[in-house]
């Protein structure tokens with residue numbers, strides 16, 4: 001006797017266990033097949049089903065039962081092919097016959113560990129609640145006692161500094177006939193400082209992004225700088241940059257990142273003698289907000305020809321960078337040696353700063369840097385930061401929100417009187433709910449010198465589908481349906497780099513207007529309102545106390 | 554918006570001249586207070602020039618405590634001046650208004666100016682702290698040849714209250730401010746003009762960047778950068794920080810509080826230095842709206858505006874007497890005989906100075922770093 005066939009489908013998932021369910025309308029569907037073709041995970045499949053049709057013709061009811069076979073689109077209940085809710089099917093459907101629907105009662109994480117493989121994905125923290133940044137309000141509005149400024153008429157200095165700034169008493173100046181001059185004979189080291197736009201483009205690597213995405217952003221950055229005079233800088237992420245760009249005059253708009261895998265640095269070092277411009281800065285990555293304590297990860301399906309050549313590795317291998325810079329055994333050594341060696345490579349003409357993930361220990365790092373005269377800044381990436389690939393647990397559960405982290409670090413610098421010496425760069429969740437300028441302004445008023453954005457820009461410039469309900473988030477798989485995070489030409493040809501560039505310019509121009517609309521009523525235009533925390537309030541007493549701002553209701 | 558009236562002259566004059574000027578700008582102050590700061594004091598004070606003057610207000614107990622404290626520190630009182638108080642309706646009289654002249658403790662006789670200044674500041678701060686809780690001691694300044702009077706009330710009534718009409722009190726430089734109370738409860742420490750180690754200034758308008766500026770000053774480690782009951786006190790301290798602590802020429806005060814734009818900096822002969830200053834002192838940039846009037850230890854009076862010139866201000870006078878005021882009607886009252894066509898209305902790039910002796914007006918143009926001199930008859 002053979003095994004008894006179980007009729008109850010036990011050990012199979014129900015579609016109710018999945019995060020997204022597909023609503024398909026038989027009456028509208030023309031069976032064109034576009035949805036099933038576009039679905040990046042093959043979560044929907046064409047199929048057939050038998051239908052029982054009861055019909056009656058003639059004057060009196062004479063029901064007639066017929067059976068017919070119809071073709072349908074149905075959702076599969078395979079956890080490896082779960083519907084990600086990306087809505088590409090809806091986008092391509094000519095008849096509005098299909099759409100995904102979020103299922104708040106899903107049990108996805110209960111099952112997404114098949115084979116003992118912990119769930120990995122791209123994207124951001126799956127927390128749809130507003131962040132602290134989105135709860136902050138700008139409440140000090142100048143009106144009659146002090147005329148508000150006019151965002152349209154007055155000049156605004158929306159610029160910040162990237163680089164170590166000497167305190168005034170240390171400046172190599174001498175007074176001659178009532179004028180100050182730089183003392184040429186002084187042996188004071190004046191660190192390199194760049195004047196940049198206070199919203200920076202955060203590290204997204206050439207390997208993580210597709211060629212048109214990276215090109216689009218780079219083109220947009222060049223346009224912003226050269227046509228609009230907005231000194232927006234963009235960080236490369238780990239893995240280097242195309243050699244052509246390294247040797248071009250555009251390099252000055254880019255920050256080169258060095259991370260624990262040192263990917264891409266062979267090429268960078270080789271290009272050094274041919275560089276016609278210095279990069280904007282060097283970022284040493286020690287941590288990332290999306291996956292604190294976890295290294296970099298570029299999965300094999302994304303390591304194709306171009307990426308392999310830039311990174312100096314064979315094709316189709318997983319590229320994992322370790323969580324730490326393994327050649328360094330202590331913070332003093334790691335920070336001091338890395339900063340000095342990077343500075344030396346460019347003759348001390350380029351600011352070098354570390355980036356860490358938001359953490360309770362940020363202040364310890366900060367104090368170390370504050371004592372190091374070559375440290376140019378500290379970039380802190382909060383828990384809401386995004387990534388191309390990470391373990392879900394790292395993304396969802398690890399990390400520290402940026403608001404308090406930046407505030408505490410700033411106040412710590414104030415206590416040491418160094419608030420203007422070591423610029424703080426805040427990242428992680430800036431623009432999470434679309435409020436790019438408001439979030440940036442709030443962080444600046446809490447003490448950041450600049451903010452850094454990545455994920456928001458992928459959404460607003462290239463239509464990245466991801467959200468905080470784990471929508472899409474396939475960035476690690478190389479199957480990005482928008483062509484943003486893939487090296488597959490079939491997919492990335494969907495993305496038009498000039499449209500990305502155009503959108504980037506739109507985004508920065510609009511943010512510029514919004515920043516003015518925020519700063520003008522608060523009476524700040526000649527400088528950024530760094531640390532102007534009296535202009536901020538929040539409707540939550542505990543947050544107000546923690547940030548040292550006022551409570552409002 | 555408070556109203557400001559400063560006069561600098563080669564001869565001694567009465568603070569009533571400033572008060573009458575304030576009276577012409579009456580719609581701009583609400584009688585919520587007046588501050589007077591006199592420098593280069595004449596009459597009875599002329600022979601006492603090197604003795605530091607402690608100006609303040611005390612309760613009876615406070616005065617006792619103050620005297621004991623000063624004695625314990627080795628200060629010897631050489632003279633005390635009290636205003637001849639006349640009761641005036643609406644002004645609440647405190648126990649004792651005073652300006653006490655002291656000789657330095659004997660061990661400071663040979664000390665440098667810096668050491669003496671540090672001693673005076675330290676003493677003033679200690680006294681301020683002693684009397685802060687119960688308001689038994691309020692001290693405004695402690696410095697040679699500088700006397701400060703402040704009280705809540707209408708300027709003209711206060712002039713009568715302090716008996717300033719009797720002509721006993723005269724000086725060559727006098728700053729006066731009629732207060733328009735806006736943001737803060739009336740506190741005498743919040744009343745202009747403010748003073749620190751030879752530098753005095755008063756301002757009208759608000760200081761929107763008060764919080765980061767205050768934090769920056771307080772973290773400089775300079776004794777005396779405390780208090781800040783008024784958001785305008787920082788203007789005096791920035792001046793002190795610029796000239797005294799950093800040793801910059803006074804024109805850089807303008808470059809620090811209202812810096813030029815990057816492109817504009819490149820056109821200045823001292824662009825290299827300016828670029829560094831712009832970065833290094835960005836925390837001290839103000840946004841106004843402000844008109845700042847003040848004096849330096851050498852007796853140079855100045856007026857400077859915010860970078861958008863959001864507040865009025867005018868300087869005018871005759872050789873030997875100039876007025877720096879927030880409104881022209883005040884100058885008309887103080888120096889009616891002047892040639893009005895020579896009045897200067899400082900614009901956003903201007904730093905206007907009148908040297909000690911009030912011989913002429915100098916207008917320094919921030920854009921070109923050039924000075925134009927305007928002399929009257």
Ligand code: SF4
Pocket residue numbers: 020022035038039040041042043044082083084085086087088089090099100
């Ligand atoms: S929503 Fe996306 S993943 Fe889901 S079925 Fe449609 S195309 Fe496939």
Ligand code: SF4
Pocket residue numbers: 122123458463464465466467471472473474475476479480481482483484485
């Ligand atoms: S659209 Fe692309 S980049 Fe955006 S979440 Fe999906 S896979 Fe990631």
